[in-house]
Every structure is written in C-alpha cells, then in structure tokens.
C-alpha cells in the first residue's frame with residue numbers, strides 16, 4: 001500500500017507565490033484528480049512534486065519518507081513518475097527504442113504492451129510518426145517502465161479526440177485498479193471526475209475543494225463556482 005502525502009506545500013515562481021499551503025494525498029489503488037482554471041497552479045504543483053522546480057516550504061512524503069529536498073532522479077528512484085505536458089519523445093527513435101531507454105532492473109516491455117497493444121503494433125515505427133494519442137500512450141508507458149509507486153500525469157488529453165481521451169482514461173483507471181497511486185491533472189473535468197476517487201480544485205494556488213469525485217460530478221454548478229470563485 002503506497003501513499004503520497006503532501007503537507008502545507010508552497011511553491012513560488014519568480015519569487016511570487018503560485019502554490020500556497022496545499023495538503024493532499026494520493027493512495028495506492030486510487031486516482032486523485034487536480035482541477036482548476038488556467039493558471040491555477042496545477043502544473044506548478046506537479047513540477048514541485050517531481051523536483052523540476054524547488055518548493056518554498058512544506059513536505060512531500062512517499063510511504064512516510066520525505067523527498068522534498070531530493071533531486072528529481074532520486075525522487076524517481078523513490079517511486080515518483082511524472083508524465084509532463086507536451087508528450088516529450090525521442091522522435092527519431094522507434095517506439096520500442098523510446099521505451100527501452102526507460103527500462104529499469106525488473107521491468108519489461110510486456111506490461112506496457114499489455115496496457116497499450118497499439119504500441120506493440122507500432123513498435124518499429126519512428127515515434128515522431130505516431131499519432132498524438134499513440135505518443136501519449138508512449139510517454140505513459142515509459143513512465144510505467146520506471147516501476148513507480150505514484151504516477152503523476154499532466155494534461156494527457158490536450159489536443160486529442162474524445163474517443164482517444166476515453167481510451168486513455170480507461171487505461172489510467174486500470175493502472176489504479178492494479179494498485180498504482182495516480183495523481184491526474186486535467187482540463188476535461190467531467191471525464192477525470194468520472195474515473196477519479198478524490199478531487200482537489202485549485203484556485204489561485206489554493207485548494208478550494210477537497211472531496212469525493214462523484215459528489216463534484218453530480219454538482220456541475222458547484223464545480224463552475226469553484227473554478228470561477230464567488
């Protein structure tokens with residue numbers, strides 16, 4: 001049973017506070033969804049968690065072990081994987097070569113191919129020629145090959161057709177059901193709430209909702225109010 005616990009976390013950019021006093025948790029077997037309007041601080045939160053940018057104060061713990069001062073590589077070895085926005089791939093390498101770069105002791109490609117058979121079919125194709133949805137599958141597959149305890153995914157749906165987004169959402173739910181702890185940042189609120197367990201809504205870097213996804217899904221007016229304030 002793995003768990004990511006975020007306590008009183010604050011993060012600044014250019015010396016301005018962007019994320020303020022956030023408390024959140026992500027448990028094994030569940031999906032915590034982070035929602036919020038543009039500029040609310042969602043990407044900044046993930047970047048602070050994975051160590052791309054430093055945190056100003058607060059703690060980040062995986063299974064009780066604090067990592068907030070560790071370098072990104074160390075956080076990855078502690079079990080934190082971050083799928084960043086933008087689908088960064090080695091476009092000249094094949095799908096399979098991209099995946100092999102991420103292989104660790106004890107991981108193999110079969111699990112990733114099991115989740116995304118599409119990648120198996122396209123394994124010899126240069127990654128730059130994959131569709132947007134296939135590229136998103138590839139970056140998620142690569143993150144899985146690091147054998148994470150906690151998988152953080154930033155805006156995986158951006159620019160993709162609804163049918164592909166549903167496919168990706170189902171795959172992420174499957175990963176959580178298999179025991180992974182997932183932290184999902186999404187613009188498509190309804191879809192994310194549909195697969196998620198716990199929801200956090202950020203407004204101007206602060207948590208303005210911490211509760212059940214289903215409750216929020218049934219209250220679109222409340223979600224709208226949380227996004228916009230008032």
Ligand SMILES: Nc1ncnc2c1ncn2[C@@H]1O[C@H](COP(=O)(O)OP(=O)(O)OP(=O)(O)O)[C@@H](O)[C@H]1O
Pocket residue numbers: 013014018036037038039040041042043044045
């Ligand atoms: N590199 C940076 N330097 C300074 N400020 C930044 C930087 N990146 C983002 N910001 C600011 O930090 C705030 C939060 O941005 P962030 O990208 O974390 O929000 P977000 O919720 O992920 O938004 P979006 O949904 O648009 O991606 C915004 O006010 C943004 O202008």
